[in-house]
Amino acid sequence: MLAKPKIAFFDFTSCEGCQLTVIDALQTHLGLLDLVEIVQFREAMSEKGDDYQIAFIEGSCTRESDEQRLRAIRQQAMIVVALGACAHLGGVNAMKNRWPIEDVQTYVYGQAGRNLYESYPARPISEVIEVDYAIPGCPIDREEFVRIVQRLLQGRKPKLPDYPLCVECKLAENACLNKLGKPCLGPITRAGCHAICPSHGDGCEGCRGFISEANFTYMREILRGHGLSDVEIDAQFTMFNYYQLAAMGADAPLSQINGNGHRRHAADAEVLPASTFAAPKEA
Amino acid sequence: MSLYILPKERLPGFVDNLRAGFRVVGPVRTETGYAFADIRSADELVLEYPTTILPPKKYLLPQRETLFTFRTGKAEDGAQQIEVEPVFQDVQPTVIFGVHTCDMHGIVLYDKVFSQGYKDEHYCARREQTYIIGIECLRPCDDASFCKDMGTLTAPPVYDLHMTAVDDNYLIDTGTEKGERLLLANVEAHLATTDDIRRLSQTLSAKWPHFRHRLKMTKDQIPSLMAINYGSHIWDTLGERCLACGSCTNVCPTCFCFDVQDEMALNMEEGERARMWDSCQLREFALVAGGHNFRASKASRVRHRMMRKGKYIQQVHGITGCTGCGRCQRACLVDITIPGTLNALYDEMQIDLSSATGA
Numbered sequence: 024m025l026a027k028p029k030i031a032f033f034d035f036t037s038c039e040g041c042q043l044t045v046i047d048a049l050q051t052h053l054g055l056l057d058l059v060e061i062v063q064f065r066e067a068m069s070e071k072g073d074d075y076q077i078a079f080i081e082g083s084c085t086r087e088s089d090e091q092r093l094r095a096i097r098q099q100a101m102i103v104v105a106l107g108a109c110a111h112l113g114g115v116n117a118m119k120n121r122w123p124i125e126d127v128q129t130y131v132y133g134q135a136g137r138n139l140y141e142s143y144p145a146r147p148i149s150e151v152i153e154v155d156y157a158i159p160g161c162p163i164d165r166e167e168f169v170r171i172v173q174r175l176l177q178g179r180k181p182k183l184p185d186y187p188l189c190v191e192c193k194l195a196e197n198a199c200l201n202k203l204g205k206p207c208l209g210p211i212t213r214a215g216c217h218a219i220c221p222s223h224g225d226g227c228e229g230c231r232g233f234i235s236e237a238n239f240t241y242m243r244e245i246l247r248g249h250g251l252s253d254v255e256i257d258a259q260f261t262m263f264n265y266y267q268l269a270a271m272g273a274d275a276p277l278s279q280i281n282g283n284g285h286r287r288h289a290a291d292a293e294v295l296p297a298s299t300f301a302a303p304k305e306a
Numbered sequence: 307m308s309l310y311i312l313p314k315e316r317l318p319g320f321v322d323n324l325r326a327g328f329r330v331v332g333p334v335r336t337e338t339g340y341a342f343a344d345i346r347s348a349d350e351l352v353l354e355y356p357t358t359i360l361p362p363k364k365y366l367l368p369q370r371e372t373l374f375t376f377r378t379g380k381a382e383d384g385a386q387q388i389e390v391e392p393v394f395q396d397v398q399p400t401v402i403f404g405v406h407t408c409d410m411h412g413i414v415l416y417d418k419v420f421s422q423g424y425k426d427e428h429y430c431a432r433r434e435q436t437y438i439i440g441i442e443c444l445r446p447c448d449d450a451s452f453c454k455d456m457g458t459l460t461a462p463p464v465y466d467l468h469m470t471a472v473d474d475n476y477l478i479d480t481g482t483e484k485g486e487r488l489l490l491a492n493v494e495a496h497l498a499t500t501d502d503i504r505r506l507s508q509t510l511s512a513k514w515p516h517f518r519h520r521l522k523m524t525k526d527q528i529p530s531l532m533a534i535n536y537g538s539h540i541w542d543t544l545g546e547r548c549l550a551c552g553s554c555t556n557v558c559p560t561c562f563c564f565d566v567q568d569e570m571a572l573n574m575e576e577g578e579r580a581r582m583w584d585s586c587q588l589r590e591f592a593l594v595a596g597g598h599n600f601r602a603s604k605a606s607r608v609r610h611r612m613m614r615k616g617k618y619i620q621q622v623h624g625i626t627g628c629t630g631c632g633r634c635q636r637a638c639l640v641d642i643t644i645p646g647t648l649n650a651l652y653d654e655m656q657i658d659l660s661s662a663t664g665a
Binding site for chain 2: 052054055057058169170173176177185186187189190193194196197198199201202203209210211234235236238240241242244245
């Protein structure tokens with residue numbers, strides 16, 4: 024075990040909800056502060072130290088200027104941990120990858136504002152730097168975070184479940200949502216959250232990523248049975264996992280979108296939905 | 307043992323009296339069905355229930371059970387030392403009320419598995435303090451049940467008390483002396499008369515036509531059917547469909563496999579060793595050092611489960627590994643069922659005379 028290792032938290036494109044969960048964990052598991060020294064954590068403190076050994080990174084990489092900062096963190100840290108779905112998978116940020124980046128920028132910021140902010144297709148941080156471990160979820164599970172920190176301090180390899188959510192859902196003795204006709208991605212999604220969404224009546228959306236032997240074919244059959252169209256099923260599959268599915272190229276278990284992020288049938292050219300937000304006023 | 311008669315109206319009093327000295331668990335209504343849960347007041351107990359997601363095995367083998375705690379430290383001479391303290395979790399006088407006959411057959415197997423050969427101290431400590439009160443099934447749970455095929459429609463000798471609803475009364479058979487004492491100490495019940503026994507017999511006979519057979523073969527034929535079909539292509543078909551979600555094993559009253567893990571406390575000096583339910587349907591179940599996996603394909607895992615239920619457990623313990631409760635069928639999202647599989651294997655084994663002669 025390291026003698027009170029120094030740890031730091033960093034954020035990239037994200038909602039910072041995973042860091043909030045960390046702050047939460049520090050309150051429920053006060054003993055954590057006896058184990059580690061936090062030297063940088065923008066969301067929780069103003070001090071900034073750069074002599075950390077373990078870096079926890081929240082957020083995906085969505086612009087070129089992020090890359091250098093990521094590489095600097097990698098250079099300093101002995102261990103880099105991806106914190107949450109955005110850093111781990113690309114997460115919801117990667118949904119934008121389905122359209123040309125210029126269209127997305129125009130859609131969000133309007134004609135006049137489309138060049139105001141730098142942006143490119145979202146990627147998990149492991150596409151930019153070497154990542155040692157990931158703590159999945161949107162947001163992360165507090166208990167899992169504590170357990171993984173403990174494991175790192177013991178010099179043991181953190182282990183994530185590679186079985187579906189259904190295991191934990193059955194143990195909770197929940198009625199199966201898919202049996203009740205409500206779409207749930209539990210059968211293909213990595214467990215470890217104690218099936219929190221299905222336990223409260225909401226179908227799983229796959230935020231912890233898919234298991235290594237996810238049965239997409241029969242998952243699709245189940246969702247079709249609920250009356251979902253193939254396009255709707257694609258949307259379910261890609262909500263958190265667009266990046267991974269797109270990376271599968273022609274093998275992606277999607278009916279409409281191919282690996283390049285372009286629709287398989289040119290005739291179906293998709294238009295962006297009408298923006299909910301007014302375009303920024305012309306300067 | 308003796309047969310007693312208890313008017314139904316005295317059941318709540320019986321349950322409340324038991325609650326004074328025992329943890330009483332039994333089937334209760336939930337939002338979407340029924341589940342075994344702690345009975346907080348007698349009116350929560352529902353004895354006429356179709357089925358539950360998890361069988362009452364969860365009280366005999368908790369989903370997660372601490373086996374011992376440990377503390378690491380240094381001895382005076384500086385050597386690393388470890389102190390170990392055994393833990394017996396959930397060991398307390400418990401009454402499991404309202405156990406269906408199929409689930410009692412599951413408990414028969416559990417008792418064999420955990421007490422014969424290598425005796426599991428944790429299981430046995432809990433089991434010794436547990437009373438089983440069965441309830442006779444007079445109607446099938448639903449279409450998924452095939453208890454009649456599996457011969458689990460009558461109660462095995464594992465109960466302390468077994469109740470059968472007859473009109474406005476329960477006829478209660480005492481399976482053990484401690485069960486009889488439990489009954490008589492907690493409620494006023496009388497020995498059944500010849501007339502009561504006659505009505506009980508009528509009730510028991512009348513229930514059989516309500517249960518249907520689902521298997522094309524007899525229970526005794528299943529082990530050889532499984533042996534012959536180890537190499538069947540059906541396993542590949544089922545493996546393709548299987549989601550490898552482990553639901554079938556988690557809800558099974560005869561599945562007992564567990565994993566063992568050590569977990570540290572936050573102070574990093576103490577910790578505990580715990581065991582938790584595991585499933586042969588999960589990819590990592592047969593994964594060993596070096597990355598070798600004895601059952602890497604889902605097909606081999608589906609086959610393994612069916613073999614356990616239909617053959618292996620029979621060979622080792624002398625009783626069938628499936629109780630016909632139907633829970634795995636209810637839990638499966640891709641329609642992999644034991645009757646469906648056995649019948650498909652059986653059909654394949656038959657010589658098709660029509661095609662042989664028609665050629």
